[in-house]
Amino acid sequence: MDLSAINPALLLASLLVAATPILLAGIGELVVERAGVLNLGVEGMMITGAICGFMMTIITGSPALGFVFAALGGAALSLLFAILTQYALANQVASGLALTLFGLGLSSMLGQEYVGLKPPSTPKLDIPLLSDIPFLGTVLFNHDIIVYIGIALVAAVWATLKYTRVGLILRAVGENHDAAHALGYKVVRIRVLAIMFGGACAGLGGAYFSLIRVPQWTEGMTAGAGWIALALVVFASWKPWRVLLGAWLFGGVTVLQLNFQAAGVAIPVEYLSMSPYIITIVVLVIMSADKSRAPASLGRIFHASS
Amino acid sequence: MFKLEKRPQPSKLFAYLTPLLAILATMFAGGLLFMVLGYNPLEAIRTIFWDPLFGEFAFYYRPQLLVKGGPLILIAIGLSLGFRAGIWNIGAEGQYIVGAICGAAVGLAFYPMEAWFIFPLMVIAGAFGGWAWAMIPALLKVRFQTNEILVSLMLVYVAEQLLASMSLGLLKNPDGHGFPGSRNLKDYPSAFNDEIITGSGMHWGVLTAFIAVIFAYILLNRHMLGFSIRLTGEAPRAAKFSSVNPTRLVLFCLGMSGLLAGLAGLFEVSGPSGQISIDFNTGYGFTAIIVAFLGRLHPVGILFAGLLMALTYIGGEMAQGTLGLPAAAIQLFQGMLLFFLLAVDLLTNYRLKRVRKEAV
Numbered sequence: 001m002d003l004s005a006i007n008p009a010l011l012l013a014s015l016l017v018a019a020t021p022i023l024l025a026g027i028g029e030l031v032v033e034r035a036g037v038l039n040l041g042v043e044g045m046m047i048t049g050a051i052c053g054f055m056m057t058i059i060t061g062s063p064a065l066g067f068v069f070a071a072l073g074g075a076a077l078s079l080l081f082a083i084l085t086q087y088a089l090a091n092q093v094a095s096g097l098a099l100t101l102f103g104l105g106l107s108s109m110l111g112q113e114y115v116g117l118k119p120p121s122t123p124k125l126d127i128p129l130l131s132d133i134p135f136l137g138t139v140l141f142n143h144d145i146i147v148y149i150g151i152a153l154v155a156a157v158w159a160t161l162k163y164t165r166v167g168l169i170l171r172a173v174g175e176n177h178d179a180a181h182a183l184g185y186k187v188v189r190i191r192v193l194a195i196m197f198g199g200a201c202a203g204l205g206g207a208y209f210s211l212i213r214v215p216q217w218t219e220g221m222t223a224g225a226g227w228i229a230l231a232l233v234v235f236a237s238w239k240p241w242r243v244l245l246g247a248w249l250f251g252g253v254t255v256l257q258l259n260f261q262a263a264g265v266a267i268p269v270e271y272l273s274m275s276p277y278i279i280t281i282v283v284l285v286i287m288s289a290d291k292s293r294a295p296a297s298l299g300r301i302f303h304a305s306s
Numbered sequence: 307m308f309k310l311e312k313r314p315q316p317s318k319l320f321a322y323l324t325p326l327l328a329i330l331a332t333m334f335a336g337g338l339l340f341m342v343l344g345y346n347p348l349e350a351i352r353t354i355f356w357d358p359l360f361g362e363f364a365f366y367y368r369p370q371l372l373v374k375g376g377p378l379i380l381i382a383i384g385l386s387l388g389f390r391a392g393i394w395n396i397g398a399e400g401q402y403i404v405g406a407i408c409g410a411a412v413g414l415a416f417y418p419m420e421a422w423f424i425f426p427l428m429v430i431a432g433a434f435g436g437w438a439w440a441m442i443p444a445l446l447k448v449r450f451q452t453n454e455i456l457v458s459l460m461l462v463y464v465a466e467q468l469l470a471s472m473s474l475g476l477l478k479n480p481d482g483h484g485f486p487g488s489r490n491l492k493d494y495p496s497a498f499n500d501e502i503i504t505g506s507g508m509h510w511g512v513l514t515a516f517i518a519v520i521f522a523y524i525l526l527n528r529h530m531l532g533f534s535i536r537l538t539g540e541a542p543r544a545a546k547f548s549s550v551n552p553t554r555l556v557l558f559c560l561g562m563s564g565l566l567a568g569l570a571g572l573f574e575v576s577g578p579s580g581q582i583s584i585d586f587n588t589g590y591g592f593t594a595i596i597v598a599f600l601g602r603l604h605p606v607g608i609l610f611a612g613l614l615m616a617l618t619y620i621g622g623e624m625a626q627g628t629l630g631l632p633a634a635a636i637q638l639f640q641g642m643l644l645f646f647l648l649a650v651d652l653l654t655n656y657r658l659k660r661v662r663k664e665a666v
Contacts, residue, residue: 102641
């Protein structure tokens with residue numbers, strides 16, 4: 001065992017990378033839940049995004065197009081959930097589960113001929129001067145663009161929810177859909193758009209796995225990241241910046257256990273691999289004491305009767 | 307223009323009709339899917355739904371219906387109790403794994419002793435393992451109001467790692483030449499869950515599943531606890547006023563579904579599968595969620611739904627062999643079934659009403 005082999009700068013840099021997929025999926029789900037919809041299909045949308053992005057990148061050779069296609073794929077899948085819950089008034093928990101099961105099946109079916117291929121690598125954004133700063137340069141300024149997009153997205157969601165009219169309407173729909181309906185807001189339309197935004201974000205997060213983090217396609221490769229993203233929203237008490245904090249925490253745990261595995265710590269690999277999931281449970285327990293922050297209409301079915 | 311109008315009472319007719327409608331819709335959409343993939347849709351549907359029952363090799367496939375249906379029914383019965391009360395145990399897969407590990411461990415501890423009491427002890431250990439694994443989300447929910455969906459699901463991934471650790475370490479076959487996986491319980495008569503009637507596919511797990519169906523039916527229709535479960539699901543406010551104890555309900559529903567999932571795992575590892583190995587679990591815990599909904603959370607419905615889902619598994623394997631249909635297509639097919647089911651369920655609680663445009 002040799003812990004001195006772990007380079008703190010590289011560790012922090014890979015923390016940012018490991019946090020990005022759950023950050024993207026988490027911030028998307030946050031918007032969905034603030035609109036009063038609980039979509040448990042994040043895992044399904046992520047894995048669909050992963051394969052959609054991977055296929056597009058292999059076919060066109062452009063990771064950028066891949067990410068766009070991944071977002072479209074995730075949004076398209078989430079549209080199924082939107083139709084089920086918003087128009088067919090189905091139970092949101094059951095529909096979300098269905099979406100995950102369906103997405104896992106769909107992705108492994110689409111991905112059959114893509115196992116073992118290697119996608120063209122996504123260029124790192126080598127910011128001149130900044131990336132040359134010792135330590136900080138490696139940690140902060142030597143990443144692919146998606147890492148920064150993730151953080152920018154958190155800022156954008158925060159500002160939108162807090163300062164804009166759109167954010168106010170979204171929150172109104174999530175807190176009390178009957179009142180929002182009475183005020184003349186199109187509850188169903190707003191929710192469908194929010195769900196699709198969540199789907200697109202989850203798709204991006206999934207593609208980050210298959211195009212940058214791993215980068216390869218294997219069946220079920222998201223391995224519960226979608227569920228961790230869901231836990232992240234609870235952890236964050238539905239506040240955007242806390243999602244970022246939570247994602248870094250989980251990213252840190254993931255990276256640390258991987259580093260321990262590589263360094264040959266005396267704990268068996270399987271028990272180290274369990275740790276992100278166990279930490280998620282522990283954090284959920286700590287955070288679930290305060291439920292008051294949850295949007296009041298979360299998970300409730302809206303039907304405008306007469 | 308059509309408009310949705312809430313029915314004063316859920317329609318009895320559509321409650322029975324919607325699963326059938328969903329199956330038909332899935333067959334149609336599935337046929338389209340197979341056509342897009344370049345297969346003959348009619349042939350594919352026939353291979354999946356007809357040939358395992360009445361085809362040339364049906365004598366081989368019919369017993370498989372019970373072997374695959376047994377664990378699905380057993381798990382789904384447990385899940386349906388919680389789902390009815392709005393308690394969502396999504397981690398049956400994990401409870402299934404832990405039940406199998408505990409049961410197999412007890413059996414292997416006695417190896418190579420032969421005695422009548424070993425198998426019953428394994429059954430108890432399996433049930434306890436599943437129950438204990440489900441008690442984690444249950445206790446956390448009761449004590450800290452932690453979301454049971456996320457906790458039970460996270461525990462699936464933990465259980466999978468535990469399974470890998472067990473089959474590579476503690477339970478590894480010492481005579482296995484270093485290959486991962488435990489001793490095969492098929493070679494250990496005292497621990498082997500043999501067929502009760504040879505060639506029928508009927509092993510102790512299938513029998514337990516049938517018994518579970520009967521008990522669940524009695525519980526839900528004739529027992530106060532069953533009434534509390536239904537009341538909590540259908541009218542939570544009324545349940546609050548009528549002294550239903552939510553803590554007891556959560557502990558019972560999660561504990562029971564864990565126990566049954568653990569039993570399913572034990573019967574699988576000591577019977578059809580035979581050993582603890584890294585890829586022991588095949589997703590029964592997740593498919594059982596579809597089974598529970600397809601059976602409309604009713605014990606008898608679940609019995610039929612479990613057999614039907616077993617049929618798609620077997621038919622899917624056949625179609626893989628004879629037509630080269632990808633395995634994932636069946637998974638997709640099963641997911642689609644749940645989608646259609648949830649969608650047509652609308653007709654049970656709402657009716658479509660024709661409205662003419664008129665000035666308001």
